[in-house]
Amino acid sequence: MGRLFGTDGVRGLANAELTPELGIAIAASAAGVLAESDRSHRPVAVVARDPRVSGEMLEAAVTAGLTSAGADVLLAGVVPTPALAFLVQDLGADLGVMISASHNPMPDNGIKLFAAGGHKLADTVEDAIEARLHEPTSRPTGAHVGRVRDLADAGDRYLKHLLSSGTNGVSLAGLRVVVDCANGAASELAPRAYRDAGADVIAIHAEPDGVNINDGCGSTHLDKVSAAVREHGADLGIAHDGDADRCLAVDANGVTVDGDQIMAVLALAMRDSGELTDDTLVATVMSNLGLHLAMREAGITVRTTAVGDRYVLEELRSGGFALGGEQSGHVVLPAHATTGDGLLTALRLMARMAGTGRSLAELAGVLVALPQVLINVPVTDKAAVAASAEVRAAVAEVETELGDQGRVLLRPSGTEQLVRVMIEAPTTRMAQDSAERIAAVVAAAS
Numbered sequence: 001m002g003r004l005f006g007t008d009g010v011r012g013l014a015n016a017e018l019t020p021e022l023g024i025a026i027a028a029s030a031a032g033v034l035a036e037s038d039r040s041h042r043p044v045a046v047v048a049r050d051p052r053v054s055g056e057m058l059e060a061a062v063t064a065g066l067t068s069a070g071a072d073v074l075l076a077g078v079v080p081t082p083a084l085a086f087l088v089q090d091l092g093a094d095l096g097v098m099i100s101a102s103h104n105p106m107p108d109n110g111i112k113l114f115a116a117g118g119h120k121l122a123d124t125v126e127d128a129i130e131a132r133l134h135e136p137t138s139r140p141t142g143a144h145v146g147r148v149r150d151l152a153d154a155g156d157r158y159l160k161h162l163l164s165s166g167t168n169g170v171s172l173a174g175l176r177v178v179v180d181c182a183n184g185a186a187s188e189l190a191p192r193a194y195r196d197a198g199a200d201v202i203a204i205h206a207e208p209d210g211v212n213i214n215d216g217c218g219s220t221h222l223d224k225v226s227a228a229v230r231e232h233g234a235d236l237g238i239a240h241d242g243d244a245d246r247c248l249a250v251d252a253n254g255v256t257v258d259g260d261q262i263m264a265v266l267a268l269a270m271r272d273s274g275e276l277t278d279d280t281l282v283a284t285v286m287s288n289l290g291l292h293l294a295m296r297e298a299g300i301t302v303r304t305t306a307v308g309d310r311y312v313l314e315e316l317r318s319g320g321f322a323l324g325g326e327q328s329g330h331v332v333l334p335a336h337a338t339t340g341d342g343l344l345t346a347l348r349l350m351a352r353m354a355g356t357g358r359s360l361a362e363l364a365g366v367l368v369a370l371p372q373v374l375i376n377v378p379v380t381d382k383a384a385v386a387a388s389a390e391v392r393a394a395v396a397e398v399e400t401e402l403g404d405q406g407r408v409l410l411r412p413s414g415t416e417q418l419v420r421v422m423i424e425a426p427t428t429r430m431a432q433d434s435a436e437r438i439a440a441v442v443a444a445a446s
Contacts, residue, residue: 005123005126008310018109020058021061023058024064026129026133027097028068029129030095035071035095046084047096048076048084048154052100059099066146069137069139073148074149077150078208079155079158080244082342083189087158096118097111097113099112102243106211159189159192162344165335166343167351170354172194172354173198175199175200177201177202177235178234179194179225180224181218181244182239182242183218187206188206190244204225205218205224218242219246226254236360237249238346245341246328248328260367263291267298276323277322282304284305284308285307288369288424309326312332313338322335373423373435374435375420376413379417379446382417386412390441391445395410398434406434409422419442419446
């Protein structure tokens, strides 16, 4: 049996793989592990969800699991994942549970766990929770069973936090923005936040009905927000995913501005305001070489991590850095959020536009992305490929040819028998040819 926890919690087809029974068990186990270090008070958990139809079922299951372990539950309702993380910190809760499958299609769902302070869990803690699932436990009875109450002001608390930290006091008046809410958890709060900050807001895909989340919209379908920006003559478009922990953008011409470009814009803004600790940005190995070149030109150091926002978070916390993220649009500002926050990112991006009077296209133009080609090569043995002298030689040859004008990234898939060959080069033709050469050697070595 494989590990229960994936790269971002536990996910699966709701009511088939991710069942209510499993939800109860995970919640009870998490309450035991995350609250056992402090027995001086009754544990408190905050529970939230995105609007997908199975969320109501899993919310009930998770609540049952938590209360059966003696934890009191505060139900925050439908709010973004970063709102849940903020509420755990703001309320001094012992843990938080977000029921969401992020950008996945509606039939899926997931359980994301947060520890005290609103932080995602380390692998060791997830392993302890999983191990506890298979251990006998005693349950409280009588008055020691957990209680449940609604957290009626959950959204308002989060909005107040966003408005106090998102724009550095810069009004967004004069900016027109289209926001694609993906019919997800930010459908109410994102338009409110941007309007309250002064922007003229046009909201699309902001009418969740339980089944339309991420359905042809949001951050995985930027054509919709791009068309709306051009139609309404907006200054920019913002696209969130189902739980709004990420943000991608398009400029006034409908051209995509990805997470690398957003990080470049924010890094320069934070350098200018003195917020960028040690003039350092944290990104994953998947960020485009263009980001590294642009930051080097600006005197900003880029520290790289493995793929996954948890690794970015670990590096941010261990180094005390102020900005990090992924090309996919997960951006973290640790002074204001403990996880990726799409709404906070969007507010910061728009504040930079309003504060400088420059268009998003001009600001994002600081980064010239190198052509990037990715080939997924099916293999029978990832370990054998990694140890292959022929593969290492092919990689070294291409790296020599590219010099400092490109790079090679060879990465085994974490979940499949695939090796991912990614090449960045000065031209698309050069990147494609180099990727195909290495892919052929990888396939032969497997």
